[in-house]
């Protein structure tokens with residue numbers, strides 16, 4: 110294997126935009142015919158859509174309705190099946206599982222052999238882009254029961270990695286992850302940002318000191334500013350890149366390249382991603398923020414047609430200097446994480462960025478309180494770092510951070526330290542709903 114290759118698949122990843130759009134148009138046309146012929150749910154939903162009328166990608170956006178997770182849940186009830194979107198015979202399914210959804214009723218996705226092969230190929234592209242190489246030993250900390258866990262393992266194997274140390278990602282197991290890392294010396298870590306932060310804290314508190322063996326990490330669960338990345342490099346000697354995307358329904362992810370200018374969407378030749386204004390449904394321009402809508406036309410088992418992800422992304426303008434022509438996104442937040450304050454609204458990503466610009470706040474975990482009655486101040490709860498033990502220093506740091514956030518967010522804030530913050534899986538719950546009193 111040529112480990113000097115710059116991209117995993119230069120032909121696909123460096124595709125000219127016009128060629129890509131031609132592939133996408135052909136892909137969505139054949140997908141429409143495929144799902145209408147095979148899925149009872151899609152037959153109902155797309156009854157008014159004639160695939161022959163879709164002659165351009167603009168036609169596709171204009172004629173085909175958007176779909177949501179709630180549409181899928183409703184179809185599960187109506188049709189009496191956990192897989193009302195299934196378009197292949199059950200015996201052709203090679204991988205299926207629950208989405209790791211954190212709210213509402215469980216939904217499912219399935220892959221046939223061809224779907225799996227292509228999805229693994231996309232995972233190989235993302236790993237290569239993040240610097241994983243055949244001689245690496247990978248410590249893989251992801252939710253073990255989801256299809257994504259299989260895809261990551263197979264994707265890493267496809268780039269040539271032989272040794273993969275697998276584990277879950279549970280806040281209570283952090284001491285084990287550190288112990289295993291020190292014993293087996295993996296060179297590459299895949300984990301949630303909060304997990305690496307907790308591992309670093311735990312490692313620093315042990316007699317052996319702060320060192321972890323990894324040279325690189327691919328981190329999930331938050332966008333990192335350049336300052337936070339630099340801190341991981343300086344304090345742990347780990348080069349970090351971020352991964353975000355659509356684990357629960359798609360197993361489609363985007364990752365940064367060495368340019369760190371947004372995360373490359375690795376499946377431009379196999380999927381159609383639209384970014385829309387969540388209120389009007391109209392497409393947003395380069396550089397703007399909108400909701401990601403995905404049609405994964407390469408899929409045959411449970412493809413999605415114009416599926417609203419409820420994820421807000423920023424589209425990075427222009428072509429990246431790494432040579433990949435894929436669009437780059439920064440995943441900003443879930444639509445559902447909007448916190449109304451004083452006649453406006455704040456998203457957790459804005460607080461993450463603001464904290465990363467402060468020496469005291471960098472890489473601190475936090476949660477925002479959302480009140481039933483819109484408050485005049487934004488309440489920000491910070492996880493107390495293990496280094497902050499005495500109360501007087503804690504109060505002083507809290508006050509400094511409050512002034513900093515007031516200025517950055519242009520809103521009055523109320524900052525406090527807490528010994529524990531609620532988590533969902535490897536993620537700190539960023540928005541806590543406070544009941545009306």
Ligand SMILES: [Zn+2]
Pocket residue numbers: 366367368373429430431432433
């Ligand atoms: Zn790039």
